[in-house]
Amino acid sequence: MKKTLYATPQDAEAAFYEAFVKRDLEAMMEVWAEDDEVYCVHPGAARISGHERVRESWRQIFASGQDLRFTLRDAQRIHSMMLAVHSVYEHISVAGQPRARQAMIATNIYQRTERGWRMVAHHAAAAPANLRTEAGDPTPPKTLH
Numbered sequence: 001m002k003k004t005l006y007a008t009p010q011d012a013e014a015a016f017y018e019a020f021v022k023r024d025l026e027a028m029m030e031v032w033a034e035d036d037e038v039y040c041v042h043p044g045a046a047r048i049s050g051h052e053r054v055r056e057s058w059r060q061i062f063a064s065g066q067d068l069r070f071t072l073r074d075a076q077r078i079h080s081m082m083l084a085v086h087s088v089y090e091h092i093s094v095a096g097q098p099r100a101r102q103a104m105i106a107t108n109i110y111q112r113t114e115r116g117w118r119m120v121a122h123h124a125a126a127a128p129a130n131l132r133t134e135a136g137d138p139t140p141p142k143t144l145h
Helices: 009-022 025-031 051-063
Strands: 039-041 047-049 068-079 083-094 104-113 116-126
Touching (some): 009 025, 009 068, 009 083, 009 116, 039 051, 047 051
Parallel strands (some): 039 116
Antiparallel strands (some): 039 047, 083 104
């Protein structure tokens, strides 16, 4: 049974990234809904569905031992009574390395449950190379279609 009550989707998101930085599997899974409908897409990987498979994917990531740091920028949020969708730019760095990795765009979806807000989906993919990391704003496209 979940112990932590996340009063807002922002609380759940903060706990998600804190667990990620600490490589704390139990804290990570505390954020996730205990539902076989949850899913996760890690950068460059296939969609993983189901609570146990999502858990195993995070276990493998944390086992790599990388000391990651996140700076979140340009959050866009859509909230309703029962669902929240957050789109953020994740600027990730590895402790001891002078250069940040390529920015990621992540979509985090949270659902209100009887035990507070819980993550039901996380999808991260590489941001376009023309992302201006200094300002955190994406460079406007040169062509439209």
